[in-house]
Amino acid sequence: MNYVPMPSSISKIKGQMMTNDLYEPLPIIAITSGEPAGIGPDIIISVLSEQEFPARLVVLADPELLKDRAKTLGLSANIQSLSNANDAPPHRQGVISVLPIKLAKPATAGILDVENSPYVLETLKQAGEGCIQKAFDAIVTPPVHKGVLCETGVHFSGHTEFFQAQCRSPHVVMMLATEAMKVALVTTHLPLKDISAVITEDSISLVTKALNKDLQEKFGIKTPKILVCGLNPHAGEDGHLGREEIDVIIPTLNKLRQEGLNLVGPLPADTLFTPKYLNDADCALAMYHDQGLPVLKYSGFGNAVNITLGLPIIRTSVDHGTAIDLAGTGKASNGSLKVAIQHAINMANNAKKFSK
Numbered sequence: 001m002n003y004v005p006m007p008s009s010i011s012k013i014k015g016q017m018m019t020n021d022l023y024e025p026l027p028i029i030a031i032t033s034g035e036p037a038g039i040g041p042d043i044i045i046s047v048l049s050e051q052e053f054p055a056r057l058v059v060l061a062d063p064e065l066l067k068d069r070a071k072t073l074g075l076s077a078n079i080q081s082l083s084n085a086n087d088a089p090p091h092r093q094g095v096i097s098v099l100p101i102k103l104a105k106p107a108t109a110g111i112l113d114v115e116n117s118p119y120v121l122e123t124l125k126q127a128g129e130g131c132i133q134k135a136f137d138a139i140v141t142p143p144v145h146k147g148v149l150c151e152t153g154v155h156f157s158g159h160t161e162f163f164q165a166q167c168r169s170p171h172v173v174m175m176l177a178t179e180a181m182k183v184a185l186v187t188t189h190l191p192l193k194d195i196s197a198v199i200t201e202d203s204i205s206l207v208t209k210a211l212n213k214d215l216q217e218k219f220g221i222k223t224p225k226i227l228v229c230g231l232n233p234h235a236g237e238d239g240h241l242g243r244e245e246i247d248v249i250i251p252t253l254n255k256l257r258q259e260g261l262n263l264v265g266p267l268p269a270d271t272l273f274t275p276k277y278l279n280d281a282d283c284a285l286a287m288y289h290d291q292g293l294p295v296l297k298y299s300g301f302g303n304a305v306n307i308t309l310g311l312p313i314i315r316t317s318v319d320h321g322t323a324i325d326l327a328g329t330g331k332a333s334n335g336s337l338k339v340a341i342q343h344a345i346n347m348a349n350n351a352k353k354f355s356k
Ligand SMILES: NC(=O)c1ccc[n+]([C@@H]2O[C@H](COP(=O)([O-])OP(=O)(O)OC[C@H]3O[C@@H](n4cnc5c(N)ncnc54)[C@H](O)[C@@H]3O)[C@@H](O)[C@H]2O)c1
Pocket: 039, 141, 142, 143, 144, 145, 146, 147, 159, 306, 317, 318, 319, 320, 321, 322, 323, 324, 325, 326, 331, 332, 333, 334
């Protein structure tokens, strides 16, 4: 599977990064802080200090959190508070523009505190609302800790589901992409015991169509070739190891093929992720989280991007979690955040072009 990068609208002219259209304003990208005790603040500070992005970047965070963490990491960052997202200047290396949201308590790197969970939810809420109201062109989310958010009593299973609910989107698709492959999921954050019940004609059909549409519209792939995993070992072994393939998956894929979708499968998931199949395909569609993501993360952990498809807004994220063990140590890699920001910028630029 050859990774098809987003056509970049960025070109270097006389040494300066500019959009193709000289009069096109730079996109405004919201970056949430993620879990304050995790590596989110660390990688925001390091990535924005390391390079310049062709965008106006607005970090939704407590400025004190970023100042404290920069001090812990021994990094110097110029943290500027904004009163309005629209005041954000083009990003400059080492300058971090922050739309302030106050923590309940100062955060300690590596120590989760449920009292700061409402802060995390507030950053997501404001980022989502800002994007819906077009104050932001895209959202990039460093990692949150689902467990400590759930301890507040709200059920938080992921950003994907949070933004789905906030945007009232009927169907979203989680897709992670590396240079080598793209993997999308029929189901997202569900306990394993509940998966079979939600592998239905409706769920497969809606997810596959949303995936196909976004691969066409957001990735410029005319007729995406999608490899579909079976649910059971050896795709059910003709019904001897499970019947979901025969009863649900095969008939649904056949209907979708009649609508023009280029689908291969269901294939046994253990051999689908081999060059024979991947080399000439555009995306793999796994039935559940840990069927698809371990392969993707093995292939490119630290450099992959998580993209939520099917939302009316653009949202990208990192491929890793809060890495509580690394917060404040300076050992966290910022590679995936870099890719997530660059993808958000590219997608926002393309969306602007399409909307003209
Ligand atoms: N985008 C997100 O918000 C997101 C993504 C994945 C996991 N999570 C959440 O993060 C929390 C912790 O999850 P987990 O422990 O399963 O996964 P994790 O990704 O936080 O950690 C897994 C391992 O990878 C290492 N690691 C993670 N990110 C790294 C980085 N940038 N650089 C170097 N090493 C890194 C960690 O030190 C750890 O050894 C959970 O609550 C999970 O739900 C959030």
